[in-house]
Amino acid sequence: MFNFVGKVALVTGGSNGIGRATALLFARHGAKVVIADIDPTGQETAELIKRERGEACFVQTDVRETNEVQHLVATSIETYGGLHCAFNNAGVLPPTTLLGDMDDAIFDKVLAVDLKGVFLCMKYEIQHMLQGGGGAIVNNASIAGMIADPGISAYVAAKHGVIGLSKAAALRSKVGSSKPHCGEAICQISFANSRRYLS
Numbered sequence: 001m002f003n004f005v006g007k008v009a010l011v012t013g014g015s016n017g018i019g020r021a022t023a024l025l026f027a028r029h030g031a032k033v034v035i036a037d038i039d040p041t042g043q044e045t046a047e048l049i050k051r052e053r054g055e056a057c058f059v060q061t062d063v064r065e066t067n068e069v070q071h072l073v074a075t076s077i078e079t080y081g082g083l084h085c086a087f088n089n090a091g092v093l094p095p096t097t098l099l100g101d102m103d104d105a106i107f108d109k110v111l112a113v114d115l116k117g118v119f120l121c122m123k124y125e126i127q128h129m130l131q132g133g134g135g136a137i138v139n140n141a142s143i144a145g146m147i148a149d150p151g152i153s154a155y156v157a158a159k160h161g162v163i164g165l166s167k168a169a170a171l172r173s174k175v176g177s178s179k180p181h182c183g184e185a186i187c188q189i190s191f192a193n194s195r196r197y198l199s
């Protein structure tokens with residue numbers, strides 16, 4: 001069904017959960033995979049792919065940091081010669097707290113990882129995809145990007161932002177060849193077995 005032979009796919013948050021599963025699937029369908037995560041166990045995801053005779057590398061990256069995201073995208077180009085697909089998935093879920101009781105630092109961190117991180121990744125991915133003739137970007141939002149939950153208001157705000165950012169970028173970023181869809185958002189409504197933490 002899927003054929004990613006000859007394609008380079010970047011997956012953020014690829015050390016664990018949905019990101020790791022997506023990286024493995026990209027590789028099983030032929031893509032060379034660049035795994036990014038703040039957590040160094042992303043190296044294990046790369047090793048898993050190599051054990052299955054796929055191609056992958058891990059670039060430790062904090063998606064909140066401009067220079068680290070620039071380095072990530074540049075490494076994809078240098079290592080595999082291009083960038084065709086990106087899954088911007090890195091995220092944190094805050095502890096349940098009503099808005100009036102929330103620490104400013106928690107709000108700042110959730111917005112920085114879950115929204116600004118997606119912005120930074122899209123910005124540098126799109127720049128390279130435009131130069132390379134097109135590409136596809138999928139941002140991992142959440143059902144919390146469409147409806148509200150009072151206990152996780154920062155996450156709700158960030159994920160609504162991811163959907164808005166994706167819609168805005170999709171209107172502007174169509175480039176070049178037949179089907180570059182930069183900026184589609186996935187509203188993740190499944191409840192995957194995941195670590196829910198804010199470290």
Ligand SMILES: NC(=O)c1ccc[n+]([C@@H]2O[C@H](COP(=O)([O-])OP(=O)(O)OC[C@H]3O[C@@H](n4cnc5c(N)ncnc54)[C@H](O)[C@@H]3O)[C@@H](O)[C@H]2O)c1
Pocket residue numbers: 012013014015016017018019036037038039061062063064089090091092093113117140141142143188189190191192193194195196197
């Ligand atoms: N699991 C669910 O049910 C569910 C539902 C809706 C949306 N989502 C979204 O899916 C995505 C993945 O969730 P998951 O359940 O696999 O969670 P997870 O905690 O297993 O994976 C998230 C990954 O993001 C990484 N990360 C955190 N901060 C980072 C940073 N600053 N820079 C780079 N990487 C960072 C973590 O190290 C981790 O590997 C998240 O964006 C989450 O909001 C998950």
